[in-house]
Amino acid sequence: MITVKDFYLVRTPLQSIQFLDQFQQIDMAALPAKLFSLFQDPTLQESIYIASPELYQELMKWLQGGTGSEKMCMALYRYVLRMSTRCTPYGLFAGCATGYFSDVTAIKIGQEHRKHCRLDMNYVAELAAMITQLPEVKVQLRYFPNNSIYPVADTFRYAGFTVKNKFRNYELAAVSRSPYLETLLSVAGAGATIDQLCAAIVDEEIMEEDAREFIDELIVNQLLVSELEPTVTGDEFFSYLLKRLSTLSGTEQIAHTLQQIQQLLSDSAAGVDKYLRTHALVQELLPDTKSKDLVQTDLFLATTQNTISSSLIKDLQDQVLPLWKMAKPNTNSDMTNFMNRFRERYEDQEIPLALALDNEAGIGYAHSQSDHTPLIDDLAITTNEEQTNMQWSKFRSFQLEKLHVCMQQGLSSLELTDADLETLKNPVPVVLPSSMYLMGSLHGSSAEAIDNGDYLFEFNGFSGPSSANLLGRFCHGDAQLLAHVRECLREEEQQDPAVIYAEVVHLPEARTGNILLRPQLRAYEIVYLGNGSVPAENQFPITDLMISVRQNKIVLRSKRYNKRVIPRLSTAHNFARNSLPVYHFLCDLQSHMAAGWQWHLPVQPAFLPRVSYKKIVLSKATWHLKKGDAIKALHLPRYITIMEGDNELFIDMENAVSVKLLQTMLEKKEKITLQEVIGTPDQCWIQGASGRFTNELIIPFANKVTVASTLHTNGSEPARRFITGSEWLYIKLYGGSKTTEDMLTTVVAPLIAQVEAAQLADKWFFIRYNDPEHHIRLRFHNNSDPTFWHQILHLLHEQLGQYQKQELIYKVQTDTYVREVERYGAATMEFSEHVFHADSKAVLNCICQLEGEEGERYRWLLGARGVDVLLQDFGYDLARRAGIMKAIREGFFQEFGGSQDLQTQLNSKYRQEMRQLSSFLDPRQDVENGIEGLFDERSAFIREMIPADIAADDLLPSYIHMFLNRILLTGQRKHELVLYHFLSKYYDSQLAIQKKARG
Structure with missing residues (x-):
């Protein structure tokens, strides 16, 4: 709601x-x-x-x-x-x-x-840097580890910067790990002076002078940073700096000068004298200071009155919400590429965020087959980016058609209808964020007329998350606004207390601090090359964050809290421009979405009509002029604006100076864009002593949604890593997809029979994998016989003889088995391995019955039946099966583009296969279909051993995915998409039948 x-x-x-x-x-x-x-x-x-x-x-x-x-x-x-x-x-x-x-x-x-005046952050940062270099101050300051540091092998990597022309230039650097360095970083964790750091490493081998030199080198190279690093959240940094200086000796004169500056800037009198005096005072400390951009105001x-009618807002809301129908899903190509590369490299693993974003050790950020697979061979799959182009091609066709009608009929406006919105409706509805804002201008002849419904709303955006994006930077100067913004954010967070919303704290450039500066808005912060304003226990360095991809969504988890973390940037910063990968990534995760209208035309016409929906003006009438165009021939309205990027210049065509300004710009530029003015003087209803005022409104909204949040708790942590020679043996068999499929029946099945007969393993399981070469992964467990792995490898060598001679198997290797504890839960990790064991036995039994091309048809049908049985084994009735399948299907549908064409193909395939699918999902027809008892042993185990408090909704998508991975030969994810679609449609139809039967 x-x-x-x-x-x-x-x-x-x-x-x-x-x-x-x-x-x-x-x-x-x-x-x-x-x-x-x-x-x-x-x-x-x-x-x-x-x-x-x-x-x-x-x-x-x-x-x-x-x-x-x-x-x-x-x-x-x-x-x-x-x-x-x-x-x-x-x-x-x-x-x-x-x-x-x-x-x-x-x-x-x-x-x-x-x-509300304050010294520009660029100069405050310069002052802080100058102060930290003073010898008498340096020894009093506390130093902390650079919070971008993360370990990779035998090095620490981190981001440091140099300043050139007042701009920070960041570079990633690496330094070898050493006991002394690790000691210093540990001691500095809670903040330490140079004396305290020195005392931590002075010993028989390192003298105090050497220790101080080493520490100075760490400070110069920014592995250690002082407590006077600029802050962008909490108290304004200038105030923080003054407060800290008051506790330091030897800084009295500097503190006095800064206090004078603060007093001057708090003076409310009009005039520039205080700015000139401020400039002179800053020059005493920083002689090269210029007057430009010295003060931010x-x-x-x-x-005297400031209210809007609640009924008006309700009317506005009813008109604006339908616009989300034509909103496009967020299709960030950087994020899509990252997810694809992450899945290719790490599949379902959870790994440290810093490692994933490392360009060398990880994957960084921003910057035809012969197998017979009849179910998916003819599917038209697009990437999200391609799909966006397709969808906007549809949108473009609509626009061209409407524009053509307007031109033919000489219309200056295009009015969208509800039917038009249905035509433009995205096939997959955009999920509205939990917190958002409406921005625009309200126009009417008077407040009374507006309350009577006689108004237009000039729409500038309906966007999120969150509602605070355009409000955060003004909170330092408005206590009421701050209280309301905090309340908005608390409500967003309370919707799902199992999730932690964390403010991203980072200072890319000192000057951008003017935009980024905001009070503490949230209880938690992700700190990256910036000082946090919340207690240390509520700060997340990047080393605390783990990342995984679940159901086509990126999930961040805090190791400390074992909770999902949602990054938020509550200010309007253009973070994508020249930003570090970590900051760019965290902000991209906020996944901004917006509803509205933008023209997407192959050729820019000279005139575009106004576009409106009811009383909402979505796009103003626009003229594109070229040098030499005759202005009079255009029949422009009296009031227009010249559009220059983000700037708008008001022009009155009955004013000689305005017209001269327009003509001058036309002479200088090859082309110019003009737009109509909706808020003409007679439509400005806000009153003041000097007349009427134009306006812009930012209206926060909340949406009751729940973030998928549950993460398995780490109870008693099970062992994670098992090398060869431990209780787990992990074998990889490399070969083509068909070869490895044959091996499952001719090598693995006989091997398993021998292993079980000799009691060499109490459980085992297999999966298919590409990294990128296709192979089978086999895992055997035995914690009673330390020599079991020797014997299994010997048996495997005997079974593989013919395959090795023919070089069908080109590589056999053992590896370290690393349990996916975060994915399957500490308390249910061993249970999950037992499920894999029972599942592998069932799948191997199924595969042994598949023969020829007809077998491939039975393969996916068995897959569908196996999923349905698995859900029932976990106690899911028909309604719950329909619910979870719909959610899983949606994630895969979006992964493969979510297009209307794909939806149509999937529905067509379902109609073709519905009869046989229904037969295979009906246990009464198992004998006729030749599949009687195939999953009975797996079902018996699960129903007997399932823990009472298992988080089934979280685990079942993974269990289902792994089952289909085992039974499907190749193209698993495409097959999964189709099967999930089939099952979702089937369950919905069965629910409809039940409902009809009940009357």
């Missing part, structure tokens, strides 16, 4: 849209005089200084009697347009305020706005 939260964030420009009226009768000749008068205002001077100190200097020279150029005047005019029409917060040009839902809509802007609006 989707519900709107009880608050929202409204954003408006500093000035009302009527602020532009004073330019209405102004032409280019009169513009300088008007600007000269206007910018006598200290508040406007301050807003220009924050945006561009260079322009401010030019402005002040002009105001003091200098000459003002046309270029300067046009730059000032652009800023006037910006501060009157654009809602995106930027310095003093626009601000935000927290509002609430009520009985009526009423937002009124006050005058006493509040500024957020504006928090004063409102």
Whole structure:
């Protein structure tokens, strides 16, 4: 169930849209005089200084009697347009305020706005780095291990950086492990001074001077980092730095200077004097400091009323939710490639995250067969990325058709219907995130008109997770907003307490800290090249995180807590750009999804109509102009915007200066994009003393969903690794798929008979595998006879004679058996191995009855029957079988692209095979089908030995997967997709029959 939260964030420009009226009768000749008068205002001077100190200097020279150029005047005019029409917060040009839902809509802007100023993170980081280099400070600081360190073989690998032109350039480095280094990293784990670190390694072989030199080298190379490393969560780093300096000796003068800066920036008076004085103070400590980007400022609006009608939001919600029908699934090609490579290399194993993302030791990040398989040979399988292109081809066809109609009929708008949304509906519904936000602008002639339903909503996005993405960075300056955001995130987390939601803490660049800076929003954090703000026990270094792929989903698990971890980045950072693989990966896992409309056309037309659904404007009317186009011939509306990337420039076609600005840009650029303005002055309903204001709303939503979370608890941990000579013998037999299939009946089956007759193993099992060469994996267990493995290898050698002579088997090797404890659970690991034993015996019995091409048909039918029996053995009634099969099928369907074509093919195949499938799933026809008793022994074991508290929902997908791996010859995953689809359809039909019978 989707519900709107009880608050929202409204954003408006500093000035009302009527602020532009004073330019209405102004032409280019009169513009300088008007600007000269206007910018006598200290508040406007301050807003220009924050945006561009260079322009401010030019402005002040002009105001003091200098000459003002046309270029300067046009730059000032652009800023006037910006501060009157654009809602995106930027310095003093626009601000935000927290509002609430009520009985009526009423937002009124006050005058006493509040500024939240802070020193730019770039300079705060520089100050911290400078302070840590002071000898008298260095010895007082505590040092910690670089939290990107992870072990690989006999080395430690980590990320370090160099600074060039104020930018961090990260590089991955490696250092040999040594007892001294490991000791220092261990001692530094909880924080240690240089003296404490030194004392930990000084001994008979290493002198104190050598120890200090070694520690200094570790600090220089960033294996050890100080407690003054910048933070991006918790208290603002400048405040943290001041607080820490107050406890250090020898820093009194620096602390005094920083306190002066803090006092200056907290001054609410208008004007630029405080910024100039701040610049001078920073230069005392950092002489090369420039005035540009010195101070970051957020504006928090004063409102005398700030409510929106609850009934209006309900009406809006009812119109917006259907838009998710045409939302495309998240098809991140980097993530898809990673999952595919992970499965190829590690299959169902769980491995350390740091190892998986290592480009050398792992797989990194971002950066025709002859077998007779009649069930799957003709399936059209696409990757997710290919499927996206196919789906958007369908979407594109729809757009082209609608655009053609609009052009033929001379229509300037396209109105989507419910039938259109059904046409565009994704064949696999997108699962809505648990937390999300709606963003857009509300337009109407008045608040009363809006409450009466006379409004338009300019849609800018419905996206998530989470609802905090666009709110986090403003929480330092708004205590109410912070409380609401924390409550939103708590509710998201409480939906599934078995999952840990962890904030990603990382500082890619000092300047991006301005965007990343946010209070502590969650109880847990994943720390990677950044200082955490939560207690150490609630911080996850990457060495604590394990990764696996389950049902086409990436699962992170904390070793410490044995819980699934969901990474979250609660701020709007473009993390994909020039980021480290770990950070990029963690943020990609957040899997952003969005509903909306984007044109996807092969050729860009000169005009695109407005696209709307009911009262929602999804896409504004757009004109694509080329140099030389005649503006008058376009019949443009009075108000338009020039689109320049993320920037929008408001143009009034009845204003001479605006038209001149448009013409100048057309002369300079080869092409330009214009859009209509929905929020025209008469549709701006938010009131203030100076007139009406444009607006932008961010409205948080919650969705009641549950994350698959359960992980097996580690009770008493069973042994994991078994080398040759231990109680487990692990053998790999390499050969082609048909050769190894023959070996199962002619080599393995006789071998098993000999092993069991001689009591050389109490359990055994096999699986088929590709890594990438095809082979059979055999495992035998005996914990009473230490020589059993010798005897089994001798028997195997005798059985393999003919295959080796003909070189059909090209490699036989033993290996270390590593139990997948995380996958099967500590408490149920041994039970699972017994299931594998019983399952392998059943499958071997089945395979011995398969002959020729007709046998391949029986193979998949036996597979379907074996899955059904297995589910019943675990006590699953028809409804539970239908539920779990639907979930498993969905994961495989998405893995293979999830296309409508694939769905159609699968349904067609089911109709073709339904009769015989039903026969094989009916025990009453076992004798006729020649499969009587094939699974009886396996069933008897499971029903007798199954633990009472087993997590069957978690284990059965793996048991089913391994059963099908054993019985299917090749193309296992494609076969699984088809069989899961068949069984899901069959169970649904049986449920329908039951329901009908009950009346």
